[in-house]
Amino acid sequence: MHILVLGAAGMVGRKLVERLVRDGRLGDGAITRMTLQDIVAPAKPDTSIAVETIAGDFAVPGFAEKLVAARPDVIFHLAAIVSGEAELDFDKGYRINLDGTRMLFDAVRLIGDGYKPRLVFTSSIAVFGAPFPDTIGDEFVNAPLLSYGTQKAIGELLLADYSRRGFFDGVGIRLPTICIRPGAPNKAASGFFSNILREPLAGKEAVLPVSEDVQHWHATPRSAVGFLLHAATMDTAKIGPRRNLTMPGLTATVGEQIAALKRVAGEAVAARIKRVPDPFIIGIVAGWPRTFEAKRARELGFTTEEKTFDDIIRIHIEDELGGKFVA
Amino acid sequence: MHILVLGAAGMVGRKLVERLVRDGRLGDGAITRMTLQDIVAPAKPDTSIAVETIAGDFAVPGFAEKLVAARPDVIFHLAAIVSGEAELDFDKGYRINLDGTRMLFDAVRLIGDGYKPRLVFTSSIAVFGAPFPDTIGDEFVNAPLLSYGTQKAIGELLLADYSRRGFFDGVGIRLPTICIRPGAPNKAASGFFSNILREPLAGKEAVLPVSEDVQHWHATPRSAVGFLLHAATMDTAKIGPRRNLTMPGLTATVGEQIAALKRVAGEAVAARIKRVPDPFIIGIVAGWPRTFEAKRARELGFTTEEKTFDDIIRIHIEDELGGKFVA
Known part of the structure; x- marks a missing residue:
């Protein structure tokens, strides 16, 4: 089995x-070959x-054709310009997130001799825009409020239509906000959801720019990888024409996040969170979704590794900190 | 005021x-110039x-730039490959309905010196796909089941994002199935909704391929033109970021359509309808929407000329038959 990963150097791509490599197989098939693409060279894994x-x-025109020429059995399309950059650079966002995605889909389509790979596309809850109902169901309108969400929503529409026409066997998955995101704090507006847990666990201070009643939708990196693997191996005969699915997650207020941190790591760790309200971040986050139903995805077998927010913290300690944190 | 109409030779374009020309004005502005585009030359109206x-x-690359170079104040974008052709010719449908629409939007964007025309885009209820709730609300998911609906849904997403960014002031309107569509019977799967009224009124037989309990969503050509004019002149400060609106219409079963025909034109006219069930058409129509709420559009001032299905028939007799029909 030959697997192609676009965006293999990103955080989720690396974990995938x-x-x-660790499993050596995907579903019933042994992995014999992998092609890993990114704008910077992905690390070469230690594997046979x-x-x-x-x-x-x-x-770039022609590049996708080369990527798919060897007819990979499974394609993971994780490559994207993130939301902040797509908002700042209109042309770049549309070129990569829309044109690039379409070029990839067309490269597969134009092989045209019955080649029909499984194609897993990472979409985002950014395809949704306020105002929201309290819980967002699977039939809620895609009305994004950013160019990034617009580009992802268009990718979803293309994926569904190309799959319906039989050009490939596509599954689009809308990832929750990944928490706890490993690595250094970043300036994404959503960064604080991870920062307020990751930094204190590493003995560092973190800034909380919003109030504790802000509520959002989360999944661990481990669950994100699990979603990708399930999307690549599930029986798509059961999915019907609506091939883009909101992934399950956990909803929590910031207060609930902090309470979980106290339970798992203690009061002293949680005391490293400094409250510095930021009106700009408060304004952005006010328009974000809080809770999804994710009924279809659960019925189709997508599950999270974590059952509680305490689990989200424990999984970070296991997967990223070697089981230890700075008490 | 300079008005540009793309798709001016189509049925709705001609009526617009x-x-x-009859009004000589659009909203508060006198029309001083019109540019009419279509793939075949639109008829030149008799006007000063x-x-x-x-x-x-x-x-075709470069064409849209020429169309917008004179900076029309209002752009009506009605140009499209229809659903049947877009389904049969994948490349042509995407080229015209997606690439063409994006080229137009980009041509306006790239003028970039504060030029911000009103841009009215005709979308379609084909952006929705089964399964449906009994009444489709304004927050129902866009999950089209045809390439045409996919292309229109993408056009809607682009229109909303380009408007949000201030490149133009866009309004997308999802037209109901137009009834009674003038002209010769066509082979569109939806053709019978009009055929069974128009042909008997002209003294001819018509074939009804489905059962009388099939229910669908209709508006007259006169209302479609009214929607376009309102979209071009409404106060868009009230519309918010969701700039694509399902237009109001009338829902009716085929049985109710025929009952209206009997009331308006008599039993003898309705007797010209021959029932010839067609399993192919029956199958297609089973996946079509029946009723929309259209709450937002009504709140924003979109109204139909017709209040009952009897009105739909009367408007056809007035507008197309000079007030007379073959009894």
Whole structure:
């Protein structure tokens, strides 16, 4: 089985590749070959599987054709310009997130001799925009409020239509906000959801820019990888024409996040959170979704590794901190 | 005021131009210039307004730039490949309905010196796909089941994002199935909704391929033109970021359509309908929407000329048959 990963050097991409290499198989098939693409060269994993790494812009005409020429059995499309950059650079966001995605889909389509890979596309809850109902169901309108969400929503529509026409066997998954996101704090408006847990666990201070009643939708990196693997191996005969699914997650207020941190790591760790309200972040976050039903995805077998927010913290300590934190 | 109409030779486009010429104004502004585009040359109306007619494919690179170079104040974008053709010819449908629409939007965007025309885009209820609730509300998911609906849904997303960014002031309107569609019977799956009324009124037989309990969503050509004019002149400060609106219409079963025909034109006219069930058409129509709420559009001032299905028939007799029918 040959697997192609676009966006393999990103946080989720790296974790996906690690897991594929560790398992050595995907569903019933042994992995014999992997092609890993990103704009910067992805790290070459230590494995006996044949791995090719490719650095390059997948939205350059002709590039996608080369990526799919060897007819990978499964394609994970994780490559994207993130929301902040897509908002700042209109042309770049549309070029990568829309044109690049379409070029990839068309490259598969134009092989045209019955080649029909499974294609897993990472979408986002950014396809939804306020005003929201209290719980967002699977039939809620896609009315994004950012160019990034617009581009992802268009990718979803193309994925559904190309799948309906039989060009590939697509599954689009809308990932929750990943928590706890490993690595250094970033300036994304959503960064604080992870920062207020990750930094205190590492003995550092973190800033909470919003009030504790802000509520949002989360999943661990481990669950995100689990979603990708399930999307790649599930029986798509059961999915019907609506091939884009809101992934399950956990809803929690910031107050509930902090309470979980206290339970798992203690009061002293939680005391490293400094409250510095930021009107700009407060304004952005006010328009974000809080809770999804994710009924279809659960019925189709998508599950989270974590059952409580305490689990989200424990999984970070296990997967990223070698089981230890700074008490 | 300079008005540009793309798709001016189509049925709705022709009626829009007739109305604009008759009114001589749009909202508060006198019309001083009109540019009429279609793939075949639109008829030149008899008017003192300066009219330029242009025959050409608006999805050819560079064409849209020429259309908008004179900075029209209002752009009506009605140009499209219809659903049957977009389904049969994948490349043509995407080229015209997606690429062409984006080229038009980008041509306006790239003028970029504060030029911000009102842009009215005709979308379709084909952006929705079964399964449906009994009444489809304004927050129902866009999950089209045809390439045409996919392309229109993408156009809607682009229109909303480009409007949010201030490149133009867009309004997308999802037209109901137009009834009674004038002209010769066509082979569209939806054709019978009009055929069974128009042909008997002209003294001819018509075939009804489905059962009388089939229910659908209709508006007259006169209302469609009214929607376009309102979209071009409404106060968009009230519309918010969701700029694509399901237009109001009338829901009716085929049985109710026929009952209306009997009331307005008599039993003898309705007797010209022959029942010839067609399993292919029955299958297609089973997946179509029946009733919409259209609450937002009504709140924003969109109204139909017709209040009952009897009115739909009377308006056809007035507008198309000079007040007379074959009894």
